[in-house]
Structures are given as structure tokens and as C-alpha cells.
Amino acid sequence: MSPSAVADLALQGQEPAASHSKAIRPSNGHSNSNGTKPTTKRTEFLLDRNLHKSFPLVVGGKGNLLYLADGRTVFDATSGAAVSCLGHGNPRVIEAISNQIKTGVPYLCSSFWSSEIVEELCKELINSTQGKMKRVYLIGSGSEAIEAAIKLARQYFYESDPNSPRVNIIARESSYHGNTIGALGVSGHVARRAPYEPFLMDNVHHVSACYAYRQRKDGESDASFVARKAAELEAKFQELGPETVIGFVCEPVVGAALGCVPSVPGYLRAMRDVCHKHGALFILDEVMSGMGRCGTLHAWQEEDVAPDLQTIGKGLGGGYQPIAAVLISSKIVNALLNGSGQFVHGHTYQAMPVQAAAALEVQKIQREENMLQNVQTQGAYLEMCLKARVGNHPNVGDIRGKGLFWGLEFVKDKATKEPFDPRLAVAQRVHDTAISAQFNMTMYPGTGTADGYAGDHVILAPTYICTKADIDHIVDVVEGVVNQVFQKMAGL
Template identity: 55%
Template sequence: MAQAASNRSRSAVLHRDSQFIPKKAVGGKGSYIFLEDGTKFLDSTGGAAVSCLGHGNKTVQQAIKDQMDQISYCHSAFFGTDVAEELARLLVDSTEGRMSKLFVVSSGSEAVEAALKLARQYFLELSSPQPQRERFIARLPSYHGTTLGALAVGGHIIRREPFEPLLAKNTSHVSPCNAYRDKKIGEPDASYVARLAAELDAEFQRVGPETVCAFIAEPVVGAALGCVPAVPGYFPAMKAVCEKYGALLIMDEIMSGMGRCGTLHAWEQEDVIPDIQTIGKGLGGGYAPVSGILINDSIVQVLDRGTGVFRHGQTYQGHPVSCAAALAVQKTIQEQKLLENVRNMGAYLEQQLRQRLGDHPYVGDIRGKGLFWGIEFVKDKTTKEPFDPATRLSFLIQERGLCSEYSLSLYGNPGTVDGVRGDHVLLSPPFTVSKEEIDLIVDGAANVLAEVLHELGL
């Protein structure tokens, strides 16, 4: 105990947990991070679904160095840069022009904040302005970021609770598209989608359809639910409800986009084009802090015909080094055809997870897309009853994976069922992952789970 207190006193960093000083990372290569004690750690989650190219990519590192040799920073109110223009052109072209502008910031939360403000401003810029539109509709138990605006549209109780008095009250929430938890036995996808569309429609009516700016949702729900994809037809139905009432559709692809699910943009698989799309994490692969929003051309045209000024800006907006990192990451994904590897290795990861854990008595569901997979744990497989939150199962699994005998990242999250109850872990290895590494990941995850459950007397 005295040693732990001594270690805390030696650190001037406010760590995520003030009672826990993490081991120091001193290097990285490919899917591995090297720790100060000599441990070779398998980064099977890419941090939080960030390190899409793995660690130590020389091409990206060189691009960053080259940009720093040219210019590291200039304020976007005064200057632009070639690297920002090139990144924007690459991403706009990747949507075949359907999204026609890119706005670059530094974090996912910042991107969501920008998306919310742009949605509001869009209605003020219309030839017949609609200033009464000041509300948003989101889903439970969604997570869209930690800043106050992003947290307000999120619906994750554990994350919201301490700050509830500070949050705006202009967001309401509807049910997620979670087939494992909410789809009725024998219910066809079309009927389930119709039920969810009717719920969204009713929420528009309840709050006043003329007051809603946008509906915001993740194509594949990440941290809040554990890689839950929508059933076929869901997003076109939600988009139709939004269009019925003149509201926008914001698709939050911070975690699930930029190739993570097997296509560069997750919405490509959903047969729908968003009005505003947030991107991050895999955009720069962790080589620099970078995120952004891609904006549908219909929004851009309204802004152009209006003031032409987006009433939002940040000091590090369009940061040249961040843009250089993102551009190099995206070019590498294209040149090495890594999306094909995401699809192939994603199918192999699914196969191995189902083979090893599909019949496990405490594994309720295995779901995901591409290299974005979640495992939900249940106390009773028949009733789908979750473990008591006091068990802290997902935390114990994550912590045990960090131990030297496993040296494996398992991204654990509580609140899977209702924002408080339920546990899952995420797996999101680099796009460069091999079959051999996937075998190590699945084997390690199964062994960690077995040990934790054994210690809990299960």
C-alpha cells in the first residue's frame, strides 16, 4: 500500500485512475507495443479502435517529419495548406462527391460538437430560416463524446450522471437498433425496422417535428453497446423519417468508420448517405490527434447561398501535421489495399470467435463488422440476464488482459444493457493484422475470460 502511494506521488500526471499508474510504453511495431519492463504487448484493440496501421509505420512517420520541416502550424483564419487541401480532396473523392467539404479538428468529441453546431446553423441559413429548430434526437445508450455538447446527445448513464446538471436539455432519446436485446423472437427484420421507425416518428411528434435539427446515430455502435450493427433497412427507414419532418441525419463514424467495418465509410454498407458525417480514430491511426466532419453537398450549398461562414472554429483546426498524418494513413490504406484485409481478416476473426466462444455459457452474443467485434457477457444465456454491475466483469477482463502473462488489450465497457447493467469487450486490431495474430487474440481472450470467471466462482 505504501509503495502504491509512493508511485502515485512520483507521477505529476492526472491519470485516468488516480489509484493506478499505468506501465510506460517505450516503443511499438505493427500490432505490438513494447513496455518499459520488456513486455511485448499485443494491441488487439488498437487502443480504442484507433491504430488502424499498427505502430511504427515508417511512411507515416516520414510524412509527419516532412510536414514539420515545411510548416508545423498556421492559423486557419489566416492561411490554408496544401496538405489540408489534399486530405480534403482525397476524402471528398472517396464519397464520389456526395460529401463535398471536410472540416478538420483534433478529437472525436470536437467533431461531434462541430456537427451539432453545423446542423443548427444550416436551419438558420435557409432562405426561409427555421430558428425554432434547436433539438436533437439520439439513441440509448449511445456515446458520442465527453465534451458537454457531445455528452448531452449521448445516452450512456454512467458517463452522463456526474455532469447531468451541466448538460443541455434539448436532446431526447429513442431505442437503439440492437437485434440481440430488442428484436422479438421470430420477428422479421422489416417488422423490427418498422417498429423502430414508428418510435422515431412518434418522438418527432412528441417534441414537435418543427423543433428538431437532426437525428444522430452510429452505423455500428461502439463503446456503448459493443459493436452492434443495425439490421438491414434500418438506416434508410430512419432517414425517411428525418426527411418527412425536414430534419438532418448525422452519422457518427468516429469509431466505426475510416475502414474499420470493411468499407472506408460505414454508411456505404447501409444504403443511405448522411447529411453530416463525423470521422476520427482510424482517420489518422493515432499518429497525430485528428478528426473531422464530412459535409453533404446539400448542406454546403445552403451555407454558400447564406452567409458562407461556419460560425465555429478552433485553434488547431486543420492542423498541418495532423492533416499530413491522416493523409499518409489514408494513402497507405489505399495503396496497400488494406480494406480487403479488413474484410478477409474480419471474417476470420468472426469465425474464430464463434468457434471458440459461441457456445460459452456466459457469452450471450458475438457481433460486429470488419475488424470491429464485440463480445457481450450474460449471467444466464437463456434469459440474457446481465451480471450484477458490482461484479465489474468487463473491468476485470480488461485488467487481467493487461497482466504480463497475457499482455493483451481487451477493451471492456459496462452498461451494455441500459447504460448501467451489462458487460462487453471490444476487439479492433490493426488493418494489417495476420491470421497468426488473430489466433493469439482469440486464444488470449478465451483464456482471460476463463480465469476471471474461475476467480468469480463460475
């Protein structure tokens, strides 16, 4: 980033960084709906994501901050799991949801009806692709979106030939596409697949990820690296028989599995070309990296590589409603129009007006307030500060990302990139330290980064409303946490 750009950032209106640690709690004191003070005790009736841990109770949120029942205020530097892009408690979104509920139709059966708000959301989404995608399939979660995308991809070929030999999907190692059996089958996330391997589809095949930090050869240019990846995909098509391949699925920027690893420039286009050469579909999973997270509304827009099918989620509804979608290009829509006219799929909770009301308002706010500009500006500042403050740390192997989506990969040895022993649970230590009462900030941990088993990273994914002062706070905490965790580990 140029010095003038840094100066520009400094001129933007900021609140003092000190306000983060002394955040003002809302005056209502977060009473429960029955007026009693919130309890700090857990009931032990919820099957937590980890039964060996006790997750604190959150009683409220505002902007970047979460308020805990034990009195703490935590800075949400990850927007949950890269979800709450507008921050917490946005009054416009809350009002839009409430107004929709008051119409009496938060839910409608999507086999019988549509509604104005759903139509408006779909128009907003299609317009955001400059017409490169033609229809929207609304659904409740990212995993459901991937399930729908792979079924729609298969049906695209089935429409013209019920005996179509196209039954294989190519996806990538070190990827995460969701936890339902189909979505997990597409994923290349070793740890999440392990218990369910016997259930998972055997018609999904994996090629390597596009992971420059660990895969680029000495002196290898972007073009040569991309050519190597395209050759690998081509070889996989040949191995399976090109006429058997439905399509190739990838995340433009790998989220949970690798920690914000962007595609090397030219990669997406090269992979799409291989798919199209063989009449197969190019499918992008933008559930985590899309909807503005990487600085363009759709990650593919940076290099204008529109896919045939695209999944979105997380930032679509910004956490105000569970909503995700598949964006569908004209060739697939036309195959349905010219064929059965019916996607053989569906869920009870799909295209719900209340989901659409939330997502539409989130998208309108983002557009009207030009938040993509803020994602780009604060993202560039975050990159610069992270690299300056922890880039030289001996255990920070790589800092990579885009927009407001940044990953730090930790290594035992910076020169050899040797990962830590997984038993040391380094990423979890970093997360636990960050979220402790000493630092009060979220950092999203991930493991298996190096080879599926070993390797540690954390993700930072601040809200799109974050300011320069917020970034300064995040980087102060990151530096403090990283120094403390590795100093303690050195003393073990």
C-alpha cells in the same frame, strides 16, 4: 464463412503464432532521447484516467506490438481505442509527419491560410465518398467533430431563418458521441453523463438504440424490427413537433456504449427516410466505426445510405496525429454559400498541416495496400473463430460486430440474458486479466451494456495489418482469458 474461404485464408502468408509471445524488441533497446534506459517508475504528476490504478509505461511500439518499460511486450488487439489502424511505428507516416514539420509550418492559422497538404487530404476524403459529401471540416477530436456537426446542423436552418423553430436533436440511448458538454449531451451513455446531468442540453431527446440481441422479439424479422424503430422515431418527431427537430444522430455500429452493435439491415435507410420526410438532417457518427474499421471506408457505404453530415476521427489519423473531421453534404454547403458564407465556429488547432500530413499518409497507405480487403477477410475469420471458440461459453451472451470491430457481451445467465451485478466489474476483470503478464494483450472494456447500468462487454479492434496468425493469437488469448475469469468468479 464457406470452407473454401477458410482455405483461402490459410493460404495467405502468415508468420508463426509463436512469434507473438516472443516478439523481437527493436535493437535500440528504446533508450530515452537523452540516451538513458527508460524508467519503469511513474512520477504521479499526470492525472491518470483512474487514480486507483497504476498504468504501465510504454516505451515503444511496432506493428501490433507495444513495448513496456518493465520489459513486457503486449499485443494490441484493440488498436488502442480503435485508433491505431495501421499499427504502431509506421515508417511512411512518421516520414510524412517529419517532412511536414521540416517545411516550417506544422501549424497555420486556419482563419488566414490553407496549405497544399490540407487541400490534398480533403480531396482524398471527398473522393472516398464518391462525391456524396462535398466539403470537409477538419478538427482535432471526435468530440469536437460532434460539437461542430450539431452546430452546423443548427446553422443550416438558421441561415434561411434566424428565428427557425428547429432547436431539438434526437439521438439514441446507449450511444457515445464524446465527452465535451455538447457531445456528452447528445450521448446516451448513462455512466458518463451522470456527474454532469445538470449541465447537459435539455433540447436533446433520445430514442432506443438498434440492439437486436436484447430488443428483437421472438420471430421478429429484420423488416419488422426496423419498422418498429422507424415508428418510434416518427413518434418522437410527432411528440416534439416535426418542425422543431434539427436532426437525428446515430452511430451506424455502436462502439463504446454497447460493444460493436451493428444496425439491423435496412435501419439506417429507414431512419434517414423519417428525417427527410420532416425536412430534418440525418447525422452519422462514424468516429469509431468509420475509416475502414467495419470493412467499408465509411460504414454507411455498406447499404449506400449517405448522411447529411458525418463525423469521422480515430482511424482517420490512425493515432499519428489528433485529427477528426465533419464531412458535409451539398445541401448544407449550399445553405452556407447562399447565406452568410461562414460557419460560426472554430478552434485554434484546426486543419493543421501536420495533422493533415499524417492523415493523408494513413489514408494513402490504406488505399494503396488495399487494406479494406484485409479488414473484410481477417474480420470474417475473427468472427468465425470467436464464435467457434467462445460462442458456447455459458457467460458469453452475444458476439457481434463487423469488419475488424467485434464485441463480446458477457451475461450471468445465457438463457435469460441477465447481466452480472455491476459490482463484480466483469468487463474490467476481463481487461485486467488480458493485459496482465500472463496474457499480454489488450481488450477494451465497457459497462452498462444491458440497461445503462448493468451489463459488460469487451471490444476487439485489431489493426488493419493483422494477419491470420495474429487473429489466431487473439482468439487463443480471448479463450484463455474468458475461461480463467469465469472459472475464478465461479470459485468466489
